[in-house]
Amino acid sequence: IQRINSDLANDLGNLVSRTVGMIDKYFGGTLPAERTATAFDEDLKAVALSTTEKVENAMEKMFFSDALVEIWNLVRRTNKYIDETQPWILCKDEDKKAELANALYNVAESIRIISILIQPFMPNTPEKIWAQYNITEGDATAWDSTKTWGVLPAELNVQKGETLFPRIDMKKELAELEAAIKASQATSVANQQKKEEKKAEAESEYPAEITIDDFCKVQLKVGEVLESKEVEGSKKLLRNVVKLGDEERVIFSGIKDAYAPGELVGKRVVVAYNLKPRKMMGEMSYGMILCAEDGDGKLSVLTTDDKDFASGSSIS
Incomplete structure (x- = not known):
């Protein structure tokens, strides 16, 4: 539950939805092609483009958890990039619109790479992400495309979609789990009692003759x-x-x-x-x-x- 609520809902799910939300709010759902670079761009690109090789090396050795760690390092770096560029502040200055568009494009491109890298682990999730960023299967979703930056179209269109990872109510889920365990234990005890009764009945039958x-x-x-x-x-x-x-x-x-x-x-x-x-x-x-x-x-x-x-x- 903590893994779903933290790594999936908070880190990845929120990254996808908040980026779509900002593009929709600040640009009406379509990013303009005009952009101005920020001081934080190159580090994000370097982390994103180096992640695929690290994931491949881990997968080759069947260190699947290590591969996920590398992917989530990119997820967290992308979230940090949003905090660094502060789109909610850039949007207040018309002269910063190109910088804002650049920041949101870079986040979207990083999300594209992440969506491809998680395919071996969550095969149904990438398509849900692609639907929100209007990415069709093809060159932009190929594994090798994760080694190239800037594959998304310059004028990127987005549309809001379903919540990827709904948060789970910890108390409610644990209560239901406890109830299920108790029900299972009760069934097990009842079955054991039946076995013991049958065994007792069987043991009560003695041979017709003894010495x-x-x-x-x-x-x-x-x-x-x-x-x-x-x-x-x-x-x-x-x-x-x-x-x-x-x-x-x-x-x-x-x-x-x-x-x-x-x-x-x-x-x-x-x-x-x-x-x-x-x-x-x-x-x-x-x-x-x-x-x-x-x-x-x-x-x-x-x-x-x-x-x-x-x-x-x-x-x-």
């Missing part, structure tokens, strides 16, 4: 549900806090369709105690509450008949 050695690896314990809450952003999960003896664990369960939040509080449930913890909804789940499922997919949490059975007790 006794496999079964002996599973440690089952009695747990008392202290808390059971909804999980924001999930359609199936409940976040349960389960007491297992002297410890409390967070266990996520996909049973929201079968149990309302809080309905399990106080129940003593069967917990797969040594199940490897996994991250769900941005938090670790330590264990699994066992359920029965009928042919219609209805779930029922496995509980102990004796509610006085101590939490943390082993089931074998």
Whole structure:
């Protein structure tokens, strides 16, 4: 945004528009052929005619940013030339009209050279500049013409055109960017949650047959549900806090369709105690509450008949 507002809008865009504006205001849009040189002309010409070689050398080495630096040195030198010649003061003296015409012609010629040199970087911009200075594609827009000064016609006609680089509202643009980032992050989180839910569902499907050695690896314990809450952003999960003896664990369960939040509080449930913890909804789940499922997919949490059975007790 700073690059657009500074280098493009302020430096180049303003240079083009203000020059067209002054030619239109002081000469009715057409520069007269009669001119008188100023003390600042030769330095501007020298900088302009040396820029092409510097740009070519940088481009040959693929130092594209260096090439742009050289072009913008010419842009800034041209703006400085306007400050040196002060057209707004020359216009007040009829005897200085030829000097004023000379100054504005030199600025326009420098802009012509700049417009050609920026083509590799901004291919659509040169034509917009040429339209305002009535430059048709041909000898005056050829790359080699940037090495010659005074290619523009003596009686140059100009016409105002569109703003080349409209300034960007920094605060508004950053606010829109921040909103877009947040929306993207929200979508990413939602997609990740869906993946985790699908993974949880897949992990809940066990092989039909296991050996006794496999079964002996599973440690089952009695747990008392202290808390059971909804999980924001999930359609199936409940976040349960389960007491297992002297410890409390967070266990996520996909049973929201079968149990309302809080309905399990106080129940003593069967917990797969040594199940490897996994991250769900941005938090670790330590264990699994066992359920029965009928042919219609209805779930029922496995509980102990004796509610006085101590939490943390082993089931074998």
